[in-house]
């Protein structure tokens with residue numbers, strides 16, 4: 320049994336840092352381990368153009384720990400008003416991706432897109448210039464059950480969009496179903512997917528049996544165990560189109576433990592350790608490096624990191640709560656023991 324694991328430094332291809340007084344805590348939690356992160360643009364108001372992305376990047380950089388080499392990779396939030404000119408301008412300035420939030424699908428998606436055909440000219444431009452489309456893949460129709468919203472999105476939105484724009488590179492974010500895992504595996508190389516720690520570790524029984532656990536509530540919602548198993552199989556397959564995206568999405572404890580609790584799990588404080596434990600359980604610890612440090616960079620056409628991190632097998636307990644700005648937060652697997660621990664970064 321190995322007790323030390325040195326990996327090329329990983330990146331997080333799906334991360335929410337939020338804004339304002341929590342930035343110091345959220346940035347530090349990710350910068351402790353990850354080299355780069357794709358920063359989700361669902362602030363209020365959304366990060367919808369280059370000027371907003373640049374300003375947000377500066378706020379993140381100001382919040383960075385002194386000796387950190389963390390690089391935030393900014394994204395644009397697509398709205399019904401986004402123009403092809405805004406896409407070209409952002410692409411020229413190095414923005415790698417834009418994010419589709421179906422309006423009403425998730426946290427801070429109210430400014431999102433009502434019908435994807437409204438943004439066809441924007442998608443055409445993205446396809447031409449090589450900007451990636453990141454999608455929250457759920458339909459929002461009130462008659463579609465919350466557990467079916469991802470599957471129906473594949474049929475009604477993703478497949479037709481891919482047919483209209485076969486050259487558009489798309490990341491199906493935070494996949495939660497066997498349907499999505501199969502769809503990605505059967506598709507062309509232009510489609511990739513991120514997988515979160517919570518969707519590998521938990522299924523809906525963990526959230527709902529023996530009491531309702533609001534800290535496991537995220538979107539897309541945890542599905543039944545067969546779907547969880549399909550995601551685990553996807554990781555074990557070693558298919559390079561699956562890669563690390565934590566979807567670490569902090570909400571203050573009072574906003575989670577509430578009559579109408581927010582969706583999102585805060586995994587950043589233990590992100591790589593959470594994945595290491597799952598990969599070991601699946602018997603594929605040797606595949607963690609590709610999933611965490613190679614596949615995402617390759618898919619995005621970015622160079623792989625050249626420095627390393629080292630994990631050691633040394634059980635530790637995730638804190639029950641952590642400070643988050645002026646409030647506090649309960650991280651994913653709070654109070655539980657993890658086997659792997661980040662020892663150093665080189």
Ligand SMILES: NC(=O)N[C@@H](CC(=O)O)C(=O)O
Nearest residue numbers: 335425426537538568582583
């Ligand atoms: N995943 C979540 O449950 N929440 C995310 C939004 C998102 O990624 O859908 C958030 O911003 O809180």
Ligand SMILES: [Zn+2]
Nearest residue numbers: 425455538539
């Ligand atoms: Zn989402």
Ligand SMILES: [Zn+2]
Nearest residue numbers: 335359566568
């Ligand atoms: Zn997210």
